[in-house]
Structures are given as structure tokens and as C-alpha cells.
Amino acid sequence: MQFIITAYDGENALSKRLEVRPRHLEGMAKLSPHIICAGGILNDEGRPKGSVLVMEFTNRAELDAYLAAEPYVVEKVWEKIEVEPMNIVILNGEKVGR
Numbered sequence: 001m002q003f004i005i006t007a008y009d010g011e012n013a014l015s016k017r018l019e020v021r022p023r024h025l026e027g028m029a030k031l032s033p034h035i036i037c038a039g040g041i042l043n044d045e046g047r048p049k050g051s052v053l054v055m056e057f058t059n060r061a062e063l064d065a066y067l068a069a070e071p072y073v074v075e076k077v078w079e080k081i082e083v084e085p086m087n088i089v090i091l092n093g094e095k096v097g098r
Contacts, residue, residue, distance in 0.1 A: 001056065002036065002086040003063055007072065008050040010079035017048055023071040031055075031066065036088065050078070054086065 009017060028038065034055045041050040057063045072078045089097045
């Protein structure tokens with residue numbers, strides 16, 4: 001199952017984000033088989049205000065287990081998280097789904 005995760009930082013979370021980022025990236029490296037793409041959402045000044053991840057897990061429970069241990073969640077960098085199932089049809093210009 002593929003999921004799109006949109007996570008928005010809390011107000012004034014930039015310093016906390018920068019502090020926690022090394023642990024977040026370490027976790028992302030371990031999860032690389034599950035990551036289709038991931039990156040930051042930027043505000044008008046080009047500063048991070050959240051994250052978007054497109055990930056693949058066997059089921060929603062696996063995704064929830066990841067989120068429960070995600071440093072940005074544990075350290076309360078992400079204030080609002082939206083998760084939606086996704087069906088990838090085109091990836092890198094190639095049709096991969098229906």
C-alpha cells in the first residue's frame with residue numbers, strides 16, 4: 001500500500017526541527033526501502049514548514065508504527081499530520097500502476 005503523508009510543523013518549530021533533523025534523517029536512511037520520495041514543504045521565505053513523504057508499507061499498521069517512532073513526531077516538530085492512501089500510476093515518467 002502506498003501512502004502520502006503531509007506533516008506540518010508546529011508554530012516556531014524551526015529550531016527544534018534543526019535539532020532533531022539528524023535523527024530524522026538517520027531513521028529515513030533505515031526506512032529507505034519504504035520511501036518513494038520525501039522532502040520538506042517550504043514557506044514563502046524558503047524555510048521549512050513541514051514535510052511530504054510518499055511511502056509504501058504492507059499495511060496501515062506498519063505506517064502507524066513508523067509514525068509512532070518518527071523523531072519529528074516524538075519531539076513534537078510535526079503538529080498536524082495527514083495520511084491518505086495513494087495509488088501511484090506514473091513514477092519517473094514511467095507508467096507503473098493502473
